[in-house]
């Protein structure tokens with residue numbers, strides 16, 4: 001009789017331990033379930049070749065000597081339609097929401113007569129003698145990011161080629177277009 005009781009205790013302990021193990025396993029599986037695949041089968045990592053160039057990588061500073069010379073001026077004129085709601089480009093034309101932009105390339109930023117520039121643009125003009133190709137290019141890619149506090153509320157031209165074409169056209173909206181620099185060797 002005494003022996004029987006002892007065996008009962010031993011079996012009880014084993015059963016208890018086994019149950020505990022089971023609980024721990026189920027619990028762990030719930031916690032650390034393997035990720036479900038979107039499609040049944042095995043996930044196979046496929047090398048799809050080099051990643052497509054990001055906008056960042058593509059945005060190397062232009063070599064103005066080569067890229068401006070072969071930019072599409074007519075396409076740039078079309079892009080300027082995006083500016084026309086705020087800017088007049090004619091010689092002696094009026095200021096509108098934005099200043100008149102005749103001859104803006106080569107002009108000191110924030111300096112067109114009769115236009116009330118933001119403090120941000122005035123400050124920018126204080127440290128930037130002229131709107132050269134590179135400054136206009138960077139400004140147009142994201143006006144607010146480039147001159148924080150500018151009141152030019154325009155998202156910017158995301159396409160590099162749009163900016164190049166526009167600048168090639170803008171350059172010609174001047175009585176004395178700024179020279180195209182020599183191509184880099």
Ligand code: HEC
Nearest residue numbers: 082083086097098099109110117118121150151152153154
């Ligand atoms: C929603 C109106 C708006 C649009 C659209 C817009 N601009 Fe402007 N732009 C402004 C305003 C306002 C200013 C003056 C910014 C300031 O004082 O901070 C300005 C300033 C500028 C300047 C600086 C001029 C100077 O005299 O220093 C340039 C260059 C310019 N814009 C080019 C462009 C071009 C190119 C486009 C089209 C791709 C464009 N803007 C689209 C409103 C606009």
